[in-house]
Amino acid sequence: MKIIWLILVLNINLIAADFQENLINCLYHIANQINPSSLIFVTSNNLQLQFGEMKTNSPLQVESVYRSNDKEIIDSILQSFHRSSKWPITLLSTGISKQKIVQNLYDLYILITDKRELSEAVKDIEQQTYLTTIGKDSNLRIKYIAIVLHRFEDANVVAKDVLSVLWKLKIINAIVLVPTKHNIFVNNTLSLFGVYTWFPFGSEGRCANVSDAVLLDRWVSYNSKQYFLNVLNALTLFPYKTTRNLNSCPLTVSTFEFEPSVISKREIGDELIYEDGTDVRLLKEIASRMNMKIRYRKPTPDYWGVALKNGSWTGITGEVMTGYSDLAIDNFYNKAHLINGLEYSTVYIIDHLGWWVPCAKRIGRWKSLIKVFDLSFWLGFLATYVAASIFMWIIAKLNSLLGSYQQYIAYKNIIKCFLNFWAIIVEESASNNPTRVPSIRIVFLSWVIYCWCVNTIYQSNLVTFLVSPGYEHQFSTEKEILDSDMLLCMVDTVITCCIPNPDMYPSGRMHTSSSYNICVDTIAKGHNLAFLFNRYHLEYVTLRKYIGSSGRPLICPIAEELSSQLVVMPFTKGSLYLERFNYFITHILEAGIFNHWHDDMKYTATLKTMIGLQIQDEEYIRLSLQHLQSPFLFLILGYLVSLLTFAIEFISGLKKQKKQRSKF
Known part of the structure; x- marks a missing residue:
């Protein structure tokens, strides 16, 4: 009896050693193919010796006994990778409450479960996965390998259940290593492990749900050599989950009317449709390429939304965060610094925030005669006129003391000096010729030449100012706005995302509004109001709605830009559509199609507006x-x-x- 037990123990040790070596070789091969920046091993905290609990008459004894000490297997794996010195290694355990690590997209997470019951193994993987996703900066697109140490009857069912748990936590790039039975031979090779994954859109009617697992490849042994049967590489190990054809799967989108991104809303029965807009065109183009059906949610009154005290958001931001929608469109700014529950597409617009004020009004035509010269020139001219008249009077009075009084009578009276010099200004002849005294003639001639120059310049510009006297001063800087008495209007969503220090603005003049339309309409009516908003929207809206009868805009931006914002599409974290959307967005931008759409819409809006105007x-x-x-x-x-x-x-x-x- 003792000899039988000794032989059994020796066989168990040999099997366990072979299993460890096979698993290490498989993991090492995968790591070499992927070449991650670091390896993070995750295990449960209760790995312990379980050999003594097994019954000798169990039919699974030989199948399971090589895991009599699962901790030794994990120790062997860690030691092997540590000796290679190729990658930094981190070990996480589910028993520790807080484990903060800095994640990198090129990390590789390896989850290992030693549970012998399928339900327990799946739950263990779920706990380990949750441990890696609790951080606010967690990246769900990191690659995961889930290893099941126990050999179950149906490896496909095991892989399916594990993948379902991973997808519930929005883990996309994941494969499952499951030991296969030793009696499986493929092409004269011995199968050791099966590599499983899943494809969410494999067939029609299957939309992002794990219905079965797909066997990618097998880790096999032949003539003391181990390799993947189909020679997997990094791309085929973690393939794209989203194909070009998604078989009319629904794409739920949150949005609202916001020109020029989303316009022309209408309802057909219970279905909501947006017919045009730059973002709508972009979404339709991508959806048609991926064969998806767009379903718009009813617009929220909170627009983009604001942050609540509990960390959640209202508006379309909250709808995407909670998973009610797959994505949102509508000139959405990248809020990665504020929101951790979203992922963002490639940037396709760079928008700018700035102040908008009423455009300068036309100067009244009754001011045409005096607007030819500035006020400073008129004051200087008046001062010159007074000084020249007084100077002539003084010269005439001094000369009268030396000669005949009658000779200087026309200029000895100061009133007559003013009248004679005024006659020259209006190009009328003086009532009296100047005397033959050189000093008086020089003063008189100087004044005539001066008035002739001024009148020539004045008359050459007079017709221009009669036709168009110009416009009042236009605000051009934020400092001018703050120094004035204008009211300042801001929208709650803009304050939340894009103004780092709203306290810098005078609180007594601040006016916050939940509706941007109210502020824009108020400015267009010429009220003393400045509005802080984005240019991409208001440039288009100005062309379509806020053009005066003269063909000039009613609202104007100041040249100074307060901030630049990156416009993206927000997706739910772990979205399967993000990679394909980024692919199409990049190509559409490179082809110049998006800019063409925008220019076309602005040109069309301008034509429609100008048709109804009669411009001189x-x-x-x-x-x-x-x-x-x-x-x-x-x-x-x-x-x-x-x-x-x-x-x-x-x-x-x-x-x-x-x-x-x-x-x-």
């Missing part, structure tokens, strides 16, 4: 009374001054006559 031809303009408002205004003003002067003189004359009569 700017090449030939017929002057009318409307253009001559300013000359007539000054003419009326001159008549009023003349009438007032005449009335004063007339009343003064009557009073003078009355006084003279009273003396007699």
